[in-house]
Amino acid sequence: MSVAVLIVAAGKGLRAGGELPKQYQLLGGEPVLRRTLRAFEEHAEVDRIQVVIGEGADELYARSATGITKALPPVPGGAERQVSVRLGLQALASSEPEIVLIHDAARPFVSAATISRCVAEARKNGAALAALPLSDTLKREGAKGLAEETVPRAGLWRAQTPQAFRFELIRELHERFADRDDMTDDASLAEAAGHGVALVEDETTNLKITRPEDFALAEKLLGAPMETRTGSGFDVHAFEEGDHVTLCGVMVPHTHKLKGHSDADVGMHALTDAIYGALCEGDIGQHFPPSDEQWRGAPSDVFLRHAADLVKKRCGRIVHCDVTIICEAPKVGPHRETMRGVLAEIMGTDLSRVSVKATTTEALGFTGRREGIAAQAIATIKLPSHG
Numbered sequence: 367m368s369v370a371v372l373i374v375a376a377g378k379g380l381r382a383g384g385e386l387p388k389q390y391q392l393l394g395g396e397p398v399l400r401r402t403l404r405a406f407e408e409h410a411e412v413d414r415i416q417v418v419i420g421e422g423a424d425e426l427y428a429r430s431a432t433g434i435t436k437a438l439p440p441v442p443g444g445a446e447r448q449v450s451v452r453l454g455l456q457a458l459a460s461s462e463p464e465i466v467l468i469h470d471a472a473r474p475f476v477s478a479a480t481i482s483r484c485v486a487e488a489r490k491n492g493a494a495l496a497a498l499p500l501s502d503t504l505k506r507e508g509a510k511g512l513a514e515e516t517v518p519r520a521g522l523w524r525a526q527t528p529q530a531f532r533f534e535l536i537r538e539l540h541e542r543f544a545d546r547d548d549m550t551d552d553a554s555l556a557e558a559a560g561h562g563v564a565l566v567e568d569e570t571t572n573l574k575i576t577r578p579e580d581f582a583l584a585e586k587l588l589g590a591p592m593e594t595r596t597g598s599g600f601d602v603h604a605f606e607e608g609d610h611v612t613l614c615g616v617m618v619p620h621t622h623k624l625k626g627h628s629d630a631d632v633g634m635h636a637l638t639d640a641i642y643g644a645l646c647e648g649d650i651g652q653h654f655p656p657s658d659e660q661w662r663g664a665p666s667d668v669f670l671r672h673a674a675d676l677v678k679k680r681c682g683r684i685v686h687c688d689v690t691i692i693c694e695a696p697k698v699g700p701h702r703e704t705m706r707g708v709l710a711e712i713m714g715t716d717l718s719r720v721s722v723k724a725t726t727t728e729a730l731g732f733t734g735r736r737e738g739i740a741a742q743a744i745a746t747i748k749l750p751s752h753g
């Protein structure tokens with residue numbers, strides 16, 4: 367299930383000014399492109415990176431790509447972004463990736479969470495884009511440069527990158543629409559072909575360096591102090607008659623099921639509460655009251671996704687989490703890796719940051735008497751520090 371990244375870096379960066387195209391200018395002492403490349407180099411799901419570069423930029427590129435092991439030899443781009451994307455896709459075609467993420471070199475702050483969520487949505491839906499819902503009131507400029515109309519903003523999003531697609535889909539679309547010059551992003555091609563594109567809510571920090579002032583903003587973001595927060599969660603559910611339990615999103619056959627208002631996924635509940643704890647945002651019961659009928663039998667990924675989204679909305683990230691499931695049976699070991707994968711996907715976090723463990727209580731206490739299952743979790747997050 368290979369995932370390739372196509373980074374378009376063949377623009378001239380005219381609006382940004384400077385002696386070099388913006389992707390080669392320094393940001394925090396490093397070329398912008400190097401930071402962008404590193405975001406994908408460090409992402410476990412990405413296995414190769416194709417960069418499209420401008421004429422005469424080989425040396426600048428080589429300096430930016432030193433030590434980037436996933437990078438394929440760069441290929442030349444075209445006069446428009448769309449042409450550069452098409453040429454990059456042609457270069458990737460022989461290696462037949464399943465999914466391709468198309469990303470602007472000028473967006474160095476793309477997060478691992480956004481990358482993971484775009485890949486997951488593209489696998490499900492064929493096409494996905496990182497985007498932000500509008501938060502400002504929109505005005506249409508009329509004659510004499512005066513605001514003349516307020517445009518309703520409901521349902522409007524700002525498109526960002528990465529934009530992720532099943533490779534064959536986007537490759538065919540870029541060939542089909544090669545003579546169109548009105549497409550400013552790749553999702554537009556899918557839309558024009560009648561293929562809906564999943565919206566993946568992105569972070570405001572994933573800005574595109576476009577104008578000179580964006581460099582100052584980007585430098586500020588780099589210097590923004592982050593603080594580390596830790597939260598803990600604990601949950602217990604009793605057994606009742608049944609034939610399976612749901613633990614960390616995985617259905618595990620068992621002699622009983624767990625009793626609860628939702629699907630009683632004790633591991634996922636503990637983890638959700640750990641994240642709420644790190645955010646000082648209460649607990650599951652506060653966000654999803656058991657008295658509310660709409661959560662009866664609800665799959666617990668709804669809760670975990672909500673907690674992870676709160677981290678993202680505050681421009682934070684989940685650094686690490688560790689869930690311990692406490693029971694005599696069923697055995698967790700055979701399902702541990704699947705559980706890690708499920709949790710990582712829901713949180714939009716790299717697999718290497720998610721741990722699931724299990725223990726017994728040596729036949730002591732209520733778990734020892736096989737009356738139910740307990741789980742505890744710790745989550746560590748980074749949040750921008752507001753002093």
Ligand SMILES: Nc1ccn([C@@H]2O[C@H](COP(=O)(O)OP(=O)(O)OP(=O)(O)O)[C@@H](O)[C@H]2O)c(=O)n1
Nearest residue numbers: 374376377378379380381445446447450471472
């Ligand atoms: N012919 C082009 C034009 C753009 N891009 C890339 O597309 C991304 C988004 O484009 P934009 O921000 O508009 O970059 P530039 O075209 O370089 O900027 P400008 O329009 O100010 O010259 C950038 O990473 C840019 O390098 C590209 O690969 N090929």
Ligand SMILES: C[C@](O)(CO)[C@H](O)COP(=O)(O)O
Nearest residue numbers: 447470525526527550551574
């Ligand atoms: C692809 C893009 O970054 C999505 O916002 C954007 O459309 C690029 O636009 P530009 O005109 O090439 O800056």
